[in-house]
Amino acid sequence: MDTPAQYFHWGFILISVPNLIVIGGMVVLFAIALIAPFPHGSEGDDVSTK
């Protein structure tokens, strides 16, 4: 905790590994949200627009 974070350096990109992990996790979560099936309720959806 008291030591400086390691940094990822690639060309002009310089980012700490913890920040990189958070952003990578957000991208993965976003992709899962697009792909994962959403449970449809029997009454909650407006079927008229299907």
Next chain:
Amino acid sequence: MSAPSSVEQASAAATTPASRSWTLRLRQSIERHLPMDHLLPDRQPYYVGSWVYVFGVITIAALAWVIVSGVVLSFMGPQWWHDSRVGRFFNSLHFWSVQLFFIFMVLHLWGQYFMAGWRHGRAATWMIGVVIFGVSVLPAFTGYLSQQNFDAQFIALNAKDAMNGAGAGAFFDVLNFGQMYGLHVMLLPIGVTFLVVVHLVMVRTRGVVKPIDAEGGTRS
């Protein structure tokens, strides 16, 4: 003949084409622009059935936890949130709720950006969302300064030069704990919460934007 009752007077005023009563005009405007079936809908278009639409709700839930834990922290004070186990728990709850608030706000932003959420008269809703994102940085920053620990001192001592360099140091003194704490617990949370409420009401007024390739829909 008896005098008309207040109900009759109100009814007569309601039928007047251009009433001079501002409360009546306001009520009619609210009823016209924000009917209850839009404000609290029990059915949603089928395209809302995606996890992408959950990001905004989670952002609001995180904000609720931020406010609840923040109220507890403000009641108990820095000594409590540093020295007691329950205090440290609420301190962590406040901190991690903020992290989730920002993470899911950005995920919500990505989702709305890729579905072009500003279409069909929703530009103001999008722009208020942009403003919320920008304004939210201020309570986060003043929160780091209000921690009352070495981290807060380090941030304040480094940030003061940026503030002075920008010419803002005279009225925004990051070394002044009282000013930073006051802004953090009062002015900025009210501002963010007000903007979020306006954003939410605008979303409910217009409904959720249709997917780009969707035909038909309940609301445009």
